[in-house]
Amino acid sequence: MKLVIDANILFSALISPANNTASTIFFGSHELIAPAYLLDEIEEHKPELLKKSKLSADELNTVLGLLLSKIQMSEPVKISPNLISKCPDPDDVAYFALGISQKCAIWSNDKKLKNQNVVKVISTSELLEK
Numbered sequence: 001m002k003l004v005i006d007a008n009i010l011f012s013a014l015i016s017p018a019n020n021t022a023s024t025i026f027f028g029s030h031e032l033i034a035p036a037y038l039l040d041e042i043e044e045h046k047p048e049l050l051k052k053s054k055l056s057a058d059e060l061n062t063v064l065g066l067l068l069s070k071i072q073m074s075e076p077v078k079i080s081p082n083l084i085s086k087c088p089d090p091d092d093v094a095y096f097a098l099g100i101s102q103k104c105a106i107w108s109n110d111k112k113l114k115n116q117n118v119v120k121v122i123s124t125s126e127l128l129e130k
Contacts, residue, residue: 001029003031004107005033009021013025022067107124
């Protein structure tokens, strides 16, 4: 299954590399894509990720590199302002637009993002049930 992976999923995998989220990224059969904007979000939150993960900077970068090797980065996509306005979280517009353009679901645990009917949003627990 092709999925747009939201930053909160990658953050979860970085904070706890031994959890189900990281295992699903590493060993799942899903085709994972993300907007290149994800890399900006990682840099922005790196201090918080280091603190929460209790990993050294080198360890975090190693885990991050392994996770990113499983994700195809996409350039920004243009979607009509009408569809973008239906995204309930302005921080997730890049993921929303990519899901629309690729006609695939978004893997996210963001409850606000589920509050729309344009793009299917699948949480980690829902993904593990499938």
